[in-house]
Amino acid sequence: MDVEVRLFATLRRGRFDRRPQPVADGCRLEELIRQLAIDPKEIAIRLVNGREAEIDHVLQPGDVVSLFPAVGGG
Amino acid sequence: MHGYRGQVLRVNLTTGQIKKETLDLQTAQKFIGGRGLGSYLLSKEIQPTVDALSPENKIFIVTGPLTGSPAPTPGRYMVVTKSPLTGTIACSNSGGFWGPELKNAGYDLIVLEGRAPKPMYLFIKDETVELRDATKYWGKLVSETTTQLLADVREPQARVLCIGPAGEKQSLIAAVMNDKCRAAGRSGVGGVMGSKNLKAIVVRGTGKVALAAPEKTKELLAILARKIKDNGVTGQGLPTYGTAVLVNIINEAGMYPTRNFQQSYFPTANKASGEALADEYLTKRVACFRCPIACGRECEVGEEKGEGPEYETLWAYSANCGVDKLDDVIRANNLCNEYGLDTISAGATIACAMELAEKGYIKPSEVNGPALKFGSSEAIIEWTRKMGAGEGLGAKLAQGSYRLAASYGVPELSMSVKKQELPAYDPRGAKGMALQYATSNRGGCHVRGYLISPEVLGLPEKIDRFATAGKATWAKAFQDLTAVIDSLGLCLFTSFALNADDYRDLLNAIVGVNWTKEEMFTAGERIWNLERVFNLAAGIKPEEDTLPKRLLHDPITEGGSKGHVAQLAEMLPAYYQERGWTPQGIPTKEKLAALAL
Numbered sequence A: 001m002d003v004e005v006r007l008f009a010t011l012r013r014g015r016f017d018r019r020p021q022p023v024a025d026g027c028r029l030e031e032l033i034r035q036l037a038i039d040p041k042e043i044a045i046r047l048v049n050g051r052e053a054e055i056d057h058v059l060q061p062g063d064v065v066s067l068f069p070a071v072g073g074g
Numbered sequence B: 001m002h003g004y005r006g007q008v009l010r011v012n013l014t015t016g017q018i019k020k021e022t023l024d025l026q027t028a029q030k031f032i033g034g035r036g037l038g039s040y041l042l043s044k045e046i047q048p049t050v051d052a053l054s055p056e057n058k059i060f061i062v063t064g065p066l067t068g069s070p071a072p073t074p075g076r077y078m079v080v081t082k083s084p085l086t087g088t089i090a091c092s093n094s095g096g097f098w099g100p101e102l103k104n105a106g107y108d109l110i111v112l113e114g115r116a117p118k119p120m121y122l123f124i125k126d127e128t129v130e131l132r133d134a135t136k137y138w139g140k141l142v143s144e145t146t147t148q149l150l151a152d153v154r155e156p157q158a159r160v161l162c163i164g165p166a167g168e169k170q171s172l173i174a175a176v177m178n179d180k181c182r183a184a185g186r187s188g189v190g191g192v193m194g195s196k197n198l199k200a201i202v203v204r205g206t207g208k209v210a211l212a213a214p215e216k217t218k219e220l221l222a223i224l225a226r227k228i229k230d231n232g233v234t235g236q237g238l239p240t241y242g243t244a245v246l247v248n249i250i251n252e253a254g255m256y257p258t259r260n261f262q263q264s265y266f267p268t269a270n271k272a273s274g275e276a277l278a279d280e281y282l283t284k285r286v287a288c289f290r291c292p293i294a295c296g297r298e299c300e301v302g303e304e305k306g307e308g309p310e311y312e313t314l315w316a317y318s319a320n321c322g323v324d325k326l327d328d329v330i331r332a333n334n335l336c337n338e339y340g341l342d343t344i345s346a347g348a349t350i351a352c353a354m355e356l357a358e359k360g361y362i363k364p365s366e367v368n369g370p371a372l373k374f375g376s377s378e379a380i381i382e383w384t385r386k387m388g389a390g391e392g393l394g395a396k397l398a399q400g401s402y403r404l405a406a407s408y409g410v411p412e413l414s415m416s417v418k419k420q421e422l423p424a425y426d427p428r429g430a431k432g433m434a435l436q437y438a439t440s441n442r443g444g445c446h447v448r449g450y451l452i453s454p455e456v457l458g459l460p461e462k463i464d465r466f467a468t469a470g471k472a473t474w475a476k477a478f479q480d481l482t483a484v485i486d487s488l489g490l491c492l493f494t495s496f497a498l499n500a501d502d503y504r505d506l507l508n509a510i511v512g513v514n515w516t517k518e519e520m521f522t523a524g525e526r527i528w529n530l531e532r533v534f535n536l537a538a539g540i541k542p543e544e545d546t547l548p549k550r551l552l553h554d555p556i557t558e559g560g561s562k563g564h565v566a567q568l569a570e571m572l573p574a575y576y577q578e579r580g581w582t583p584q585g586i587p588t589k590e591k592l593a594a595l596a597l
Helices: A029-035 B025-030 B034-045 B098-104 B142-152 B186-195 B214-230 B232-241 B243-252 B274-280 B311-317 B326-339 B343-358 B377-389 B393-397 B401-407 B431-439 B452-457 B471-488 B492-496 B500-511 B517-537 B549-553 B568-578 B589-594
Strands: A002-007 A018-022 A045-048 A064-068 B007-012 B018-022 B059-063 B077-082 B089-094 B109-113 B120-125 B128-133 B159-162 B176-178 B182-184 B198-204 B282-286 B296-301 B304-307
Touching (some): A029 A064, A064 B243, B007 B128, B018 B128, B034 B059, B034 B077, B034 B471, B059 B098, B059 B186, B077 B098, B077 B182, B077 B186, B089 B176, B089 B186, B098 B159, B098 B198, B142 B159, B142 B326, B214 B500, B232 B243, B232 B274, B232 B492, B243 B274, B243 B311, B274 B282, B274 B311, B274 B326, B304 B326, B311 B326, B311 B343, B326 B343, B343 B377, B343 B393, B377 B393, B431 B452, B431 B471, B431 B568, B471 B492, B471 B517, B471 B568, B500 B517, B517 B589
Parallel strands (some): A002 A064, B007 B109, B120 B198
Antiparallel strands (some): B007 B018, B059 B077, B059 B109, B120 B128, B159 B176, B159 B198, B282 B296
């Protein structure tokens, strides 16, 4: 199945902004992050379809996964 | 004297009299300084019911005891007055270099009274203080005023605070500007300065802030510098992308207000984001006085060079007006800086006008300029200019969205609280932020208690943004600590990396007091209650602790916060209880006595 991965801020460096990503059925968020070769420590905020998700969240086909480093402002 | 400089400059603009008074140290410490001290003095010296644009209103331009000190981010000063926009107490905060320069000149604060018979500016060089004719600068844009004044006073190292044409015309959303591009932006404080016929304050100071415990301060600064550098937000996110780094996270979470809060997700937000700004327009990072973060952006678009846009500005002019052309958002931001307009209220008022036009309230025959249509770059630029210059319908827009929408009989289309435009977070997607917006003492505002930090960014810890339970406690704690940080004269962004103990340690080492953390929080609570008491005396009703109907009743239709409304009624009673107020939202005598008010 495919999910859409969106990366932001410093996570984009040397990677990509957004792309479809093939993953195995029943793939958990942490497995996807490993597959993308991103150090989990670099990620501060994980959203699946705009909602905060734990690392053991099981992905569904077509899910939009948005990953952010620590960000702030205002 | 340590931290404070010990002198108050009192200027009566009606008579031209200038007096130097000794700072009452006991009072200053009780309210810390800055926002707290300014709020106390305003409450003491004016009737809360005065017309904000009359000579009876006063302006207190106040620094904190840490402004100009070696503490991290000590660039802040505050403009405290009665707001002509909200009718509440106003405290607008700005960075840059002007505040520290005032401290170096030997003053903790300036009190401005009355109304000058003609345009004037105030010149300060250490002990020399003069009111001078400003006729030749009246009508000039902010950068030209600043450049000319610096040349004319022959003090190249001086710093300039001024208003632009919007302030001169007493726009209710006019800002006080300093160092050209920094703004004490909100609540129409620039309009109050304009009503006093005061164009500018030029200051040059050659002294410095003395420290109570220099060695201890030095040790502490090394620890805090490390914390700021190692923190992901202050050490990497803000320096690299500026505040606009928030565009994508807030949008992905489905709480990025779009087209005057009609939607909460803007599909093309990435085209006008912090990442796009850094990739395509950034020419230089800009830091305020002694700031290790440097979130400021110098950006170039065509022939124009300016600072910003900040996150809130970027949102107000892009998603909220339906525009995704970053070039034009930058141009609109530059115009706000030149005319001296609050970018949040200016962009949000244009967005409101666009909805009024879309729904047929504003007739095409009234529109003496580009059509007010969502998505129109031409509209955001030209209507900003017209607001700044007070031309035609632009003059009406310059009174803010509430008065604009109310004039068509639909005040509910103004996305404001207490008549001040809401900033860039849809509170339906962060319930604590809804409570904070509703209870902010200066109306719609994000920097009175930034609950986005725990609710969305996970700092200092992640809490459920859709829960209502416990949010009253979070709101009170954030509001009280923010009042402390503002009053110290430090930038709120330090709070991503520093905690309450760090602020207490800085205060103790620099001012020479021996406060506990609890005493510091009590001072914050004292300031919050003082502001509330002023607002009640000014005629603001507790029923105004609310949100626009759209946010209370219409669920978000798509994206990460779909289905949610702001559940204010569930949180407000708990908040009043948390504050020790009556169920009607009035501070009790016992509470005020406990806070020594």
